[in-house]
Amino acid sequence: GENVEQHPSTLSVQEGDSAVIKCTYSDSASNYFPWYKQELGKGPQLIIDIRSNVGEKKDQRIAVTLNKTAKHFSLHITETQPEDSAVYFCASDSNYQLIWGAGTKLIIKP
Amino acid sequence: DGGITQSPKYLFRKEGQNVTLSCEQNLNHDAMYWYRQDPGQGLRLIYYSQIVNDFQKGDIAEGYSVSREKKESFPLTVTSAQKNPTAFYLCASRPGQGRNGYTFGSGTRLTVV
Numbered sequence: 001g002e003n004v005e006q007h008p009s010t011l012s013v014q015e016g017d018s019a020v021i022k023c024t025y026s027d028s029a030s031n032y033f034p035w036y037k038q039e040l041g042k043g044p045q046l047i048i049d050i051r052s053n054v055g056e057k058k059d060q061r062i063a064v065t066l067n068k069t070a071k072h073f074s075l076h077i078t079e080t081q082p083e084d085s086a087v088y089f090c091a092s093d094s095n096y097q098l099i100w101g102a103g104t105k106l107i108i109k110p
Numbered sequence: 111d112g113g114i115t116q117s118p119k120y121l122f123r124k125e126g127q128n129v130t131l132s133c134e135q136n137l138n139h140d141a142m143y144w145y146r147q148d149p150g151q152g153l154r155l156i157y158y159s160q161i162v163n164d165f166q167k168g169d170i171a172e173g174y175s176v177s178r179e180k181k182e183s184f185p186l187t188v189t190s191a192q193k194n195p196t197a198f199y200l201c202a203s204r205p206g207q208g209r210n211g212y213t214f215g216s217g218t219r220l221t222v223v
Contacts (some may be wrong), residue, residue, distance in 0.1 A: 034211040043116075043200050043214035044153075063214070089152065091211075096160070098212060102152040 002027040002094045006101025014109050019080055021104045023090035024072040030092040030099075033066060033073045038087045038103075047088075048075070080108050113137065116201050116215035120221050123188065123195060131186045133201035133216045139213070140206025142184035146170060147198040147217075156199075159184055160206065188220065196222050 003004040005024045013019045025033075031052040036044035050057045050064045050073065055065050063076040073092075077084055085108045114135040123129045133142065144156040155168030159178040173192025178184055184203075188195045198219050202212035 013173075032210070036211075036214075041217070042136075043202075043213075043216045045214070048212055073197045097143075097155075097158065100153045105150075 002030075002092075002099050004090060004092055004101040006090050006104060007033050007106060009056065009062050009102065010105045010107070012107040012109060013080055014092075015080055017080055019075075019077045019084070019106055021075045021088055021090070021106070022072060023074070023092075024070075024091040025099070026071070027092060027094040027099070030094055032093040033064070034091050034098070035062075035064060035075050036089045036091070039090065040086075054065060058067050080106075080109050082110065083087065114201060114203050114213050114215040116218050117139075117198075118218060119216070121220045123220060124223060126138060126190045127169065128187055128189050129220065131188070131199055131201075131220070133184045133215060134182055134201045135184075137203055137205075137213060138181070139203035139221065140181070141187065142178070143202040143204070143212065144168075144174070144184070144186045145200040146201065147200060150176070153159055153200065190201040195220055 034049035035049045038044040048062050048064050050066050060077045068071040087103045087105050089103050090101040117132045119202050141160050143158040145153040154170050156174050158178040159165035175187045201215040204212045
């Protein structure tokens with residue numbers, strides 16, 4: 001079946017530095033790629049998404065890039081802050097369902 | 111405000127009991143989903159429903175059952191056949207048309223005692 005690979009599984013960065021999380025998808029028909037942030041004990045929250053007709057999208061400190069030829073997309077967080085500590089999930093759409101990456105635990109060191 | 115509500119937040123089940131987790135949304139979304147999440151793990155799909163009175167099994171449906179009698183509601187029953195039910199359960203919904211993200215509830219933590 002279709003799958004999404006996400007790396008790294010854990011990422012530790014110094015406060016103020018940038019963080020990058022990468023995902024690769026298998027379904028060449030996928031056209032929608034969301035990113036979710038999950039804080040401990042809560043449901044995932046959509047933080048940014050991108051559709052296949054654009055290569056990059058920004059929202060303040062968060063950006064997502066998409067390379068459809070290589071079938072990978074990345075989440076970029078700049079100027080990281082303590083509140084960015086969470087688990088981040090990428091996903092791609094396939095047959096009107098989302099296929100999920102395994103998640104990345106982002107740790108912001110003070 | 112529109113949203114998706116899961117209840118209860120915490121649930122305890124005795125061995126051999128069936129329990130039902132509630133999921134209600136007022137977003138007028140067509141599709142609804144149930145996921146299981148174990149500690150430190152990702153999301154595993156249990157069941158999903160694209161339309162009222164219709165639902166499909168996900169990757170780990172054994173030991174679970176659902177119903178979709180109303181557009182707003184998608185309850186999940188964890189039956190006694192589910193041998194390891196302790197987990198965090200997440201419900202989500204999505205507009206039926208087009209490719210869009212899910213809206214998640216706040217989850218139910220189920221513990222077997």
